[in-house]
């Protein structure tokens with residue numbers, strides 16, 4: 640299979656690219672494009688990339704993921720995450736390629752008490768969420784249903800400083816830790832998400848899916864777990880609230896995902912978030928200790 644990846648140098652795009660290249664003994668040809676290789680807001684460049692490579696499938700991960708930046712510059716957010724995705728969807732359709740698009744929990748308002756399913760009504764409360772929803776809408780318009788939208792969330796891992804690394808770095812430097820207790824998430828290791836996306840692509844599942852490591856916790860509980868697993872049990876994690884932090888973009892209060900639909904489609908459930916976090920920290924520790 641010939642597979643084109645956008646956002647290929649990102650937190651998820653990196654591990655996804657290596658998984659796609661490794662599957663079936665390297666049987667697949669993968670063109671993984673970073674931002675410098677292809678700007679998805681340039682419609683003719685996107686069309687040319689698809690026309691030249693002639694992929695059978697594409698995975699679209701390029702996005703402007705700075706949630707507070709998107710709040711300050713909503714037009715840019717829509718241009719990259721909405722129109723940019725429209726360019727990729729149109730080019731994939733013209734090239735006859737199926738499209739796997741990665742979206743977000745931020746399409747929801749966060750006001751549901753239970754985990755979100757694919758049937759739940761969307762209602763983004765931030766500019767980032769609205770721009771990603773606009774992207775989803777472009778993808779759903781691809782004819783013949785050759786599309787898959789996988790909503791992900793709360794991703795951490797190597798390759799880009801994300802929540803878990805920020806917590807550990809802060810604790811090591813002796814700075815106080817204040818983490819929200821009023822935001823519930825399903826923390827997800829980028830490597831586990833990359834495995835799920837690769838399965839979704841090769842199994843050719845179609846439609847809308849939620850993907851995350853299993854279960855949920857508050858960000859404060861996630862920080863506590865990361866510190867405990869890293870041997871820093873004595874470091875306190877003080878409570879705070881979203882209102883106290885007053886960040887530019889509002890975040891959904893509950894983002895927990897129900898991933899049963901994805902589990903049925905690919906024949907396995909994502910592992911629990913705590914197991915994934917332990918696996919990430921074991922990998923990180925081994926890498927840091929290597930000579």
Ligand SMILES: NC(=O)c1ccc[n+]([C@@H]2O[C@H](COP(=O)([O-])OP(=O)(O)OC[C@H]3O[C@@H](n4cnc5c(N)ncnc54)[C@H](OP(=O)(O)O)[C@@H]3O)[C@@H](O)[C@H]2O)c1
Nearest residue numbers: 646649650651674678679701702704742743791792793794
């Ligand atoms: N991280 C999360 O917690 C999270 C949660 C839910 C959903 N998602 C979604 O998952 C996907 C992958 O995100 P990620 O976590 O891997 O984020 P990431 O590390 O920020 O990767 C996104 C990549 O897209 C690139 N990009 C930005 N603007 C672009 C443009 N105009 N044209 C081409 N490339 C562009 C970025 O390059 P530069 O950095 O060089 O600009 C970056 O390498 C995204 O669709 C994101 O919306 C992420």
